[in-house]
Amino acid sequence: xxxxxxxxxxxxxxxxxxxxxxxxxxxxxxxxxxxxxxxxxxxxxxxxxxxxxxxxxxxxxxxxxxxxxxxx
Numbered sequence: 001x002x003x004x005x006x007x008x009x010x011x012x013x014x015x016x017x018x019x020x021x022x023x024x025x026x027x028x029x030x031x032x033x034x035x036x037x038x039x040x041x042x043x044x045x046x047x048x049x050x051x052x053x054x055x056x057x058x059x060x061x062x063x064x065x066x067x068x069x070x071x072x
Contacts, residue, residue: 016068018061028059 001017008015027034030047043049043056 016065018064018068020057020061023057023060023064024053026060028056028063 004015025033025035027045027047027049029049030045032045034043034045041053043051043053
């Protein structure tokens with residue numbers, strides 16, 4: 001985290017660290033809770049979103065960060 005912060009500082013940018021805890025249990029598209037076992041590697045939600053659970057978590061983390069930046 002220090003390395004990222006330093007690199008961003010040198011570029012005049014800021015870094016927001018988002019806690020990834022629970023992001024694999026929530027849909028990155030509609031924000032519904034979608035419980036999974038650790039062995040479940042695929043995310044499928046009632047909203048139609050269907051993708052790898054790690055990709056879903058990454059989309060959700062990005063969404064959280066962007067909402068934080070915009071003040072939502």
